Amino acid sequence: MTGDAPAPRLLDAGDGGLVIELGETIDDRLNATVVALAAAIEALALPGLHEVVPTYRSLLVLFDPLVLPAARLRAIVAALPPPRPASDAERRLWRVPVCYGGACGIDLDDVAARHGLATDEVVRLHAGATYRVHMIGFAPGFAYLGGLPTALHTSRRTDPRPKTPARSVSIGGRQTAVSSPLEVPSGWHLIGRTPVRSYDPHRTSQPFLFSAGDAIRFEPIDGATYERLCRAAEAGEIVAEREMMP
Amino acid sequence: MTLHLVIDRGGLSSTLQDVGRFGCQRFGISGSGAMDAVAMRIANALVGNSPDTAVIEMSMTGLAATVVGGACRVAVAGAAMPMSVAGRRVDGWRSFDLAEGERLDFGAISDGMYAYLAVAGGFAIEPTLGSLSTHSRSGIGGFHGRALAAGDRLPLLGAPRGPDLCLPEADRPRSDGPVRVVLGPQDDHFTAAGVATFLSAGFRVTSRTDRMGAQLDGPAIEHADGHDIVSDGIVNGSIQVPGNGRPIVLLADRQTTGGYPKIATVIGPDLPKIAQRRPGETIRFVAIGAAEAATAVRDHHRLATGRLTRLRRVARTAEDLDSAFLLGLDLIGGVCSALDGQPVEST
Numbered sequence: 001m002t003g004d005a006p007a008p009r010l011l012d013a014g015d016g017g018l019v020i021e022l023g024e025t026i027d028d029r030l031n032a033t034v035v036a037l038a039a040a041i042e043a044l045a046l047p048g049l050h051e052v053v054p055t056y057r058s059l060l061v062l063f064d065p066l067v068l069p070a071a072r073l074r075a076i077v078a079a080l081p082p083p084r085p086a087s088d089a090e091r092r093l094w095r096v097p098v099c100y101g102g103a104c105g106i107d108l109d110d111v112a113a114r115h116g117l118a119t120d121e122v123v124r125l126h127a128g129a130t131y132r133v134h135m136i137g138f139a140p141g142f143a144y145l146g147g148l149p150t151a152l153h154t155s156r157r158t159d160p161r162p163k164t165p166a167r168s169v170s171i172g173g174r175q176t177a178v179s180s181p182l183e184v185p186s187g188w189h190l191i192g193r194t195p196v197r198s199y200d201p202h203r204t205s206q207p208f209l210f211s212a213g214d215a216i217r218f219e220p221i222d223g224a225t226y227e228r229l230c231r232a233a234e235a236g237e238i239v240a241e242r243e244m245m246p
Numbered sequence: 247m248t249l250h251l252v253i254d255r256g257g258l259s260s261t262l263q264d265v266g267r268f269g270c271q272r273f274g275i276s277g278s279g280a281m282d283a284v285a286m287r288i289a290n291a292l293v294g295n296s297p298d299t300a301v302i303e304m305s306m307t308g309l310a311a312t313v314v315g316g317a318c319r320v321a322v323a324g325a326a327m328p329m330s331v332a333g334r335r336v337d338g339w340r341s342f343d344l345a346e347g348e349r350l351d352f353g354a355i356s357d358g359m360y361a362y363l364a365v366a367g368g369f370a371i372e373p374t375l376g377s378l379s380t381h382s383r384s385g386i387g388g389f390h391g392r393a394l395a396a397g398d399r400l401p402l403l404g405a406p407r408g409p410d411l412c413l414p415e416a417d418r419p420r421s422d423g424p425v426r427v428v429l430g431p432q433d434d435h436f437t438a439a440g441v442a443t444f445l446s447a448g449f450r451v452t453s454r455t456d457r458m459g460a461q462l463d464g465p466a467i468e469h470a471d472g473h474d475i476v477s478d479g480i481v482n483g484s485i486q487v488p489g490n491g492r493p494i495v496l497l498a499d500r501q502t503t504g505g506y507p508k509i510a511t512v513i514g515p516d517l518p519k520i521a522q523r524r525p526g527e528t529i530r531f532v533a534i535g536a537a538e539a540a541t542a543v544r545d546h547h548r549l550a551t552g553r554l555t556r557l558r559r560v561a562r563t564a565e566d567l568d569s570a571f572l573l574g575l576d577l578i579g580g581v582c583s584a585l586d587g588q589p590v591e592s593t
Contacts, residue, residue: 011431014511015539017481019431026476038272053272053479055503060479062271065514065543070536137477137503140274140384144477180274182384199273201374201386208273 010074015065016050018073021058026174028146031134032085034059035213040083044076054212055135056144086213088245093215095241096178098127098169099226100192107189111154111171123220125149126191131176133214139180141199143210148176160187167194169218178216192218195229196240203236215245247315251365253398254349257309259457261380262369262388263498264300266482270375271502277482278379278387279498281360281457281521284419284550285324289364291554292321292341294408299368300378302394304361308352309394313344318402319366320344323413325358325522340412340560341366358421358522367405381499383458410560417553421522424532427485427510428539432475435507436487440468444509448528449493457499460520462529466491467509477505483512483520485531495520513539515546 011019020037023030031054038054041061048067053060063073100123101108112119131145138144148171156172164170164186168179172188179186181197198209210216221229229239253260263286266279280286280303287297302309308327321341322329329336329352336342338361344350355361371378371389380388389398433441449462473489480486484496486506495512496504497520510531512520523529534542 012428012511012536012539013431013479013481013508014428014483015513015515015536015543017479017511019478021431021478024476051269051271053502055478056476058478060271060481062268062481065540066547069540071540135477135503136272136274137479138274138501140386142274180384199275207375208270212272 008077010077012070013060015070016063018061018063018070018077019058020061020077023057026056026134026146028132029085030057031132031146032213033083036083036085037080038212040080041077046073046076055137088215091213091215091245092211093130093217093243093245094210095243096194096196096216096218097221097225097229097239098192098194098218099221099223100126100169102223104223104226105169105190105192107170108191111152111189111191114154115151117151122152122191125152126171126176127218127220129217131216133210133212133216134175135212136198136208136210139182139184141178141197141208141210142180142184143178143198143216145176145178145216146174148174152176154189156187157189158187160185164188164190165193167196167198168192169194178210193226194218194240195226195233196238197233200233200236203238206238209238209240209242249313249315249318249402249404251318251400251402252312252314253309253394253396253400254312255310256393256395256398257304257352258306259382260302260304260309260394261382261392262300262371262394263303263379264377265298266379266498267375267377267381267387271479274502275375275386276381276384276499276502278377278381278457279482280362280379281498282324282362282518284518285360286362286364287550288339288413288419288554289321289323289362291557292323292339292411292413293319293364293366294405294411295364295366295368297554299364300371301365302363304352304363305355305359307354308361309363310349310351312349313346313402315346316404317343317345318404319407319410320350321364321411322361323364324361325355327355327361328353339415339418341410343410359524360521365402366408367403370401370403379498383499411557412560413553413557417556419518421519423519424530425516425519426513426534426539426542427483427516427531428513428536429510429533430508431478431511432507433509435470435475436509437468437470440470440491441509443467444493445531445533448530451523451525451527451529453525455525457497459497459500460495460523460529462493462495464492467493469507473506475505475507477503480504480508481511483514483517484508485510485512497521513542515542
């Protein structure tokens with residue numbers, strides 16, 4: 001891989017893992033390159049390749065060293081052409097309904113107060129941005145999103161909660177997240193909940209919705225709509241709209 | 247009534263596990279799988295299963311279960327755990343039969359941490375995302391996504407009756423000795439002194455150790471420049487060092503990404519050594535290069551497959567050991583007696 005970007009660092013993660021590190025920051029363009037690299041390596045369909053795990057700024061490649069020796073994998077990766085990030089027109093956009101505040105988002109008022117904003121203004125700003133899924137990690141379907149408006153950057157809570165509600169939408173530092181359909185520990189501020197299950201093993205045709213590189217927009221819904229969509233999601237509906245980026 | 251294993255007592259934490267769940271880590275799904283895949287494969291081989299068939303993994307205190315709807319063959323490998331069938335003591339590292347209605351009862355592990363119960367033919371349970379491994383924290387896989395409990399009825403596939411087999415003592419895996427690691431991917435986030443501490447000190451396994459990871463105690467490992475990184479991927483065996491400088495070896499049920507620097511990674515062949523260390527025991531790490539790790543993996547594979555060709559047929563009673571029985575033997579390298587566990591013949 002050569003090009004205008006600095007050469008990636010190839011780092012061993014034991015005998016069956018290779019980390020291809022493209023940078024050390026949280027950055028949309030860097031992440032787009034990671035996602036493109038993941039696709040390029042998957043397209044090679046290498047025997048012995050288990051899976052690739054795109055993260056903010058690096059790609060973890062898991063492989064069977066008895067079939068695909070690490071030295072060979074390193075040579076293959078080094079010889080790849082520079083990955084070409086997808087253009088916006090090639091990206092998926094998810095419209096994700098969110099019930100903000102109240103019992104769905106117990107920290108919304110606090111976040112508003114910290115920034116001297118009206119609660120409605122926080123919702124308007126949060127639902128007015130287009131986010132990028134930087135990575136899915138930590139827990140099943142937990143999506144880390146970049147693109148949070150600066151006015152909403154909020155440092156994490158000093159006392160993380162051991163359990164937070166499933167499908168919470170939260171803010172942590174410069175990021176926002178759609179949580180797993182499971183209760184998870186978190187130190188992020190809970191501002192809303194979505195009926196969307198980013199992961200559902202019973203939805204066998206599509207157990208996972210979001211992937212690294214996707215775009216997400218939030219659409220405010222009221223409590224009654226939230227309850228109705230939760231029932232639909234329970235019955236296996238996706239309840240998020242999927243389209244290509246406009 | 248179809249063939250089932252009915253759980254009478256779940257034990258501390260008994261879960262279905264296989265080689266793990268591949269391909270979904272990018273969606274936040276933990277790999278899971280047997281903590282000691284070597285012992286799992288041996289247990290499977292002893293009952294004639296393919297090595298990667300799902301088994302019941304038990305920790306600390308074992309389960310009690312009764313077979314209904316027929317007879318079945320089982321075997322146990324891994325940590326030393328006393329067990330009995332219908333009140334008669336039986337040994338690990340060999341197969342034996344459970345007659346219909348007979349109860350298999352495990353005690354508390356006396357050495358090691360994880361023991362594996364394989365059932366001939368395996369379980370008639372649908373995999374989740376390609377695997378029967380249980381990830382209890384997220385309720386995925388296995389039997390309803392959780393540890394086994396009294397009253398659970400596990401449907402069995404059943405299998406034709408093959409010979410009773412045992413693994414000779416000399417071939418049983420050991421979990422002592424230093425644990426081999428490959429440094430990185432973030433060893434450059436530690437000072438030279440920090441890396442030296444990691445590779446020279448002994449680290450004690452604490453009680454905060456489970457399928458997610460082994461939390462170790464020992465001298466603090468010095469970071470070079472803070473203890474936060476931008477989160478990246480975690481593998482089975484990643485050793486992360488949070489702010490307090492005490493290493494955590496992330497294991498089967500690990501989270502998929504993390505934001506602490508990882509000083510090193512335990513090589514696959516040595517993962518069972520970590521898994522089988524008990525709280526209070528000490529671990530020492532030794533660094534090897536990538537080429538050496540590749541050799542270690544090949545050697546390990548040769549050893550692991552080699553020992554499965556040296557399973558021996560079990561003679562079940564003294565009467566079985568008559569000359570007609572011995573003349574009738576035509577397999578796998580010999581015979582060992584269930585009476586004393588020692589080989590009585592080898593080829």
